[in-house]
Amino acid sequence: MSVGLIALLDDVAVLAKVAAASLDDVASQAMRAGTKAAGVVIDDAAVTPRYVTGFSAARELPIIGRIAVGSLRNKLLILLPAALALSLLLPQAIMPLLMIGGIYLCYEGAEKVYQLAFPHAAHAHEADIETISLDAKSFEDQKVAGAIRTDFILSAEIMTIALGTIPDAPLATQAVVLAVVGVLITVAVYGVVALIVKADDLGLALARAASPSPLGALSRLIGRGLVQGMPYFLKALGLIGTAAMIWVGGGIVLHGFESYGYGWLSHLLHAAGEQTAHAFPSIGSLASWLVQAAGAGLAGLAIGALTIPAMSYGVSPLWRWVKARVAPARAV
Numbered sequence: 001m002s003v004g005l006i007a008l009l010d011d012v013a014v015l016a017k018v019a020a021a022s023l024d025d026v027a028s029q030a031m032r033a034g035t036k037a038a039g040v041v042i043d044d045a046a047v048t049p050r051y052v053t054g055f056s057a058a059r060e061l062p063i064i065g066r067i068a069v070g071s072l073r074n075k076l077l078i079l080l081p082a083a084l085a086l087s088l089l090l091p092q093a094i095m096p097l098l099m100i101g102g103i104y105l106c107y108e109g110a111e112k113v114y115q116l117a118f119p120h121a122a123h124a125h126e127a128d129i130e131t132i133s134l135d136a137k138s139f140e141d142q143k144v145a146g147a148i149r150t151d152f153i154l155s156a157e158i159m160t161i162a163l164g165t166i167p168d169a170p171l172a173t174q175a176v177v178l179a180v181v182g183v184l185i186t187v188a189v190y191g192v193v194a195l196i197v198k199a200d201d202l203g204l205a206l207a208r209a210a211s212p213s214p215l216g217a218l219s220r221l222i223g224r225g226l227v228q229g230m231p232y233f234l235k236a237l238g239l240i241g242t243a244a245m246i247w248v249g250g251g252i253v254l255h256g257f258e259s260y261g262y263g264w265l266s267h268l269l270h271a272a273g274e275q276t277a278h279a280f281p282s283i284g285s286l287a288s289w290l291v292q293a294a295g296a297g298l299a300g301l302a303i304g305a306l307t308i309p310a311m312s313y314g315v316s317p318l319w320r321w322v323k324a325r326v327a328p329a330r331a332v
Helices: 003-036 038-051 057-089 091-117 119-129 136-164 171-197 199-207 214-259 264-279 281-331
Strands: none
Touching: 057 091, 057 136, 057 171, 091 136, 091 214, 091 281, 136 171, 136 214, 171 199, 171 214, 199 214, 214 264, 214 281, 264 281
16 A cells, blocks of 8 residues: 555544544534523423414414424524624624514513403404404414514524524534524424424324223323313413513513613512522522513513504504505505
8 A cells, every 4th residue: 555545544534533523512512502592492382382273283283384494494594694694793783683582572472461361452453563364374374474483583592592602613613503503493392392282183093092901091091181181281381482482582681781781670680589599498599590580571571561552553553654655666
């Protein structure tokens, strides 16, 4: 074997080791970034099922698939390049944009609370801000679009948290890590959502098990439990999703104010959490988190309550005015 071939093989081996080390580094950084964003991921999984309630069983998985595709598009085609560009060129714009997204989440969550408390007034508010769909396809399209808008805000938070865990990594590594995190989180979230919304179908299949064996009896018992329990579970999950939107949105806005030197409320909540942890040492971390999450939720609810009239009397009329001016121009 010639010396040149030996040198070439040696170079290939070195490159393979470097590539393996790089892949291992990307994998570890993606795992760390995904772990940091776990809280928002859980909120995303809790929020999404409420967008498929009210549809036939045959449309549930297609709707989830459409939302998942929109989520991937949000993360990979919009948020990933935007996050990298902003971090390089205009990092000071990231927080204001996140705060705007947080306000939108507060609005979405507060609107759901408004619907529960004042259904007739909420119906009038919805009529003010959007056209009510009369056919099933338009209604489905509106639901999917709303889910993708909400996902965009939560995905922006996830990608920002992920980027924040690797601030000193090379640009290519940041891009790969964000892409890996975005794909894995989307698959995990919407896979779990699909399992949740189809659990009643699984329960129905188990309840029809004809085997007279003890295993068959157990299957029927579990199936009946799933069929009877899933409507209540989905309703509870919808409430959790609404609370999560308000809590996450309020937390984003409070964190933004803190970064600009107006952190008195965040500090107050943190101090209250620490005092609660000292009062209940056996569940200190959980008690502290509950207090701070509740405080962020109340702040988010207040922010959302303020945005409801702002949407009705400010943003929505302005948006209709813009569309009225743009439509004739497009027709020409």
